[in-house]
Amino acid sequence: MRVAVVGGGIAGLAAAWDLRHVAEVTVFEPNRLGGSILTTEFEGRPVDEGADAFLTRVPEAVQLCEELGLQDELVAPAVGASALWANGGLQRLPEGLVLGAPSDLGGLLQSRILSPLGLARAALDLVLPRRRPAAALSVRDLIADRFGAQVADRLVDPLVGGIHAGWTGELGAAEVTPQLVEATQRARSLLLGLRGTPKSGGGPVFLAPRPGVGRLVEALVRSLSEAGVRFLTEAAQAVTTISSGRVVVEPNPEPFDAAVVATPARRTAELLGPDAGVDALVRVPTASVVLLTASFPQPLPPALNGFLVPRAERRLMTACSFASNKWPHWSEPGRSVVRVSAGRHRDLRALELDDDALADRLLDELGQALGVALSPTATRVSRWPDAFPQYLPGHSALVAAVEQSVSQHHPRVALAGSTYRGSGIPACIASGRRAARMAALGSEVTAI
Template structure:
């Protein structure tokens, strides 16, 4: 019997992971088609002043078990590099202040560091301290992350901490980001009415688990000496799938029980199953004729353009600047940001980025902000450099700049997104032979996109085996 063929459309993280998982089974012929001239999607490592710098995703979260396991499978564990210990500074009404310990993307988990930081106003502190009382209100419906944290901790905590952390990660408005889709860890807390602050007070102190004999503990966030491109290259190199770049898919056609994948140059590939991991507009266009309900999912996911701005200063010009010397990054709440929303102090944070210049990367672009589309490269670099100088007191001008743009790349998952995804997948299951995955479906970030690709591959393999058995 001829082997069944699966075509994966898109060779970003989701597509590469899915293609590798499908190929490992050995019973399928797997072809992965990528429209651009490179693999990796929003993982992109470029040369800059003698170093290899990531201008998309910056680090991989090895604290996620499925990511650590995959890195180990790929043989990349021994070469991982952890970030230099340190914290970021936050732009506040009192200037730059260290981000308090225990403050994460969904709010504070420890009250004393926030109290001592002096960042919140007295009224904001009092309101945050009422969280145990406000926790009695339970929410079972999906709502915006910012709406939930504002009801729990108050608007000031949301604007001061949640907005610059979670909002910057997603390039979005935290009040418009789905709790279920972007902060799933808070869903049980919202439903059970338990206090987030009291939970941490009652939790006994824990010590990190001892590493296995012969194994050093993995850093929580990591990269590699040659950047995150190491990860995507390993996924491709260790895949049994045929991976093709410069192969844009133009249409899908139903041919009996199979699907015909039509490329822009007219080539046609017949497949028993097609997995779409492409950006929303591409997936929507391919699905609209065959499954309007699935196409409608993508139509309800707005896309935001962002840009990465790399700047470099002479080392001697920044040596005495406290922020560039000591902080790993700078975070700005949206009500204090003008051009850039966050910056990573690359030379300080990543020990492998040793170059003659001190490098920094800044992010521009957010939901409701079109600067990443409107400004030229020169304007972006000049404005970010000026704002870095104003915030940190740095007087010297950068001697190097580069801009990488990510047009319409950040999906905004609105409240109700998971229900819409479930409905789309149900409609596709009834249609048969097409699956969807990727950041516009299952969320942003390497952790989410890896999980999305793995889950899609498992479901396709199960379907293939059930079909063969029948």
């Protein structure tokens, strides 16, 4: 069987990995293998330009690393606290937060993040009756219903909105915070429900290959090549259409028996064409982000891995990672590397600035947050246009309908990638592996 994998991001590569022994596989990627994953040298050391770690709770990334023999290269970030830039300074985030939502009021009380009124409103969660069913709500509505607007806007939005480069007032609770929805089902009080969240089996929450996440892509591409997978990576080989029945990938009119389409949503809709019933993909909004990496000849605040910035602060930056605290091997002792993020859905200010102006603005804000003037020894700007799909309420139903339509119109075509069932690396790997099974078997498989 000949299978085309269209898109060489981690989802497409994971699909190729599972297909390599059962099919003759060709990966089409006109830009760069790895897609949103990129590790390059910064001041002589490999430093990630995008993702810098993956969750271990969703096991697919760790599993894939093990299959590639990378297990001994995996390292956990240094343990450190996180902070919030609020009330004119960096406030440590309290213990006991689950995606920013409190499972303990004591910690909240001690932090200066909420006002006395905000704290009192948060405590009402313990006595309020059950409100609206959480699954159809936005994340913000779910949290504001239980804990009030301050917890929603000062704690949950910076974290959950930050992960997705979106606004929790638009992101679907069931889609991006299923843990919170499950907690509302466990108890009338969300706080008490969160206390009952099953504990993970211990071990680090995040891991990454020591030479950066790009190492995963590099190992995958090498092993796939050794297994005979063909890579077509010239821009001229970009796929333009995928037609039904016999899957033909244009402009290379090569017949394929099946295809995994692991391109961004809008591209996927274009490739499959107007008759495939996938127009809804065009309606999945995306957010663009930029990431400034900067190094300094001075150490960073100790034991702090970074800070988040609530949107009410009206800053350009959305978050700052004290990267060389988190990953000590990214810099020499006494020096430091930070990664500052900007840009989210509907906030295009960062995209409109050129690299120099952007770096100046973000360094100025960083200096204000730390209360020092900063002179970097090097800076690098990484731009990630449309990299973050926004999962609005109802996204899961939209995905189910699109998949149903594809399986009817193109039975040997399967979709994969960050658009569908999670945008983290482990979820993208899971979607690639699922799509590989669907394309190879030509039938639906148990949903992941």
